[in-house]
Amino acid sequence: MKFATLITCMDGRIQRPLNDYVREYFDAPNIDTLAWPGACGPISRLQNPRVIEYVDRGLDISFNLHASCGMAIAGHHDCAGNPVNKAQQCTEVELIVQRFRESYGEDKVIGLWVNDQWTVERIC
Numbered sequence: 001m002k003f004a005t006l007i008t009c010m011d012g013r014i015q016r017p018l019n020d021y022v023r024e025y026f027d028a029p030n031i032d033t034l035a036w037p038g039a040c041g042p043i044s045r046l047q048n049p050r051v052i053e054y055v056d057r058g059l060d061i062s063f064n065l066h067a068s069c070g071m072a073i074a075g076h077h078d079c080a081g082n083p084v085n086k087a088q089q090c091t092e093v094e095l096i097v098q099r100f101r102e103s104y105g106e107d108k109v110i111g112l113w114v115n116d117q118w119t120v121e122r123i124c
């Protein structure tokens with residue numbers, strides 16, 4: 001059973017398009033999803049110990065028990081949990097991607113954006 005990992009917001013409008021994109025990109029049928037309200041904001045700031053613990057625990061299971069082959073970090077249009085503009089969210093996604101690339105490898109981590117058509121775009 002091949003796995004990949006997705007870190008994103010809990011917003012119901014983005015789950016299906018992101019799951020489809022990440023499954024296809026990593027050629028993995030099972031996507032472990034770490035969903036936190038407005039994920040990119042709090043995860044990029046590293047200030048909330050609960051979100052740090054949640055992400056660390058999820059990544060430990062996904063990579064060490066499921067042998068995940070890679071991960072995507074995604075922001076999205078009209079995010080109620082992280083109500084900042086697209087440019088700010090993309091900066092947050094890039095920051096998280098850079099941080100995880102140092103631990104997981106350059107080609108294992110990608111950054112995504114779900115636009116106002118609920119279509120997934122690659123950021124980095």
Ligand SMILES: [Zn+2]
Nearest residue numbers: 009011079080
């Ligand atoms: Zn959101």
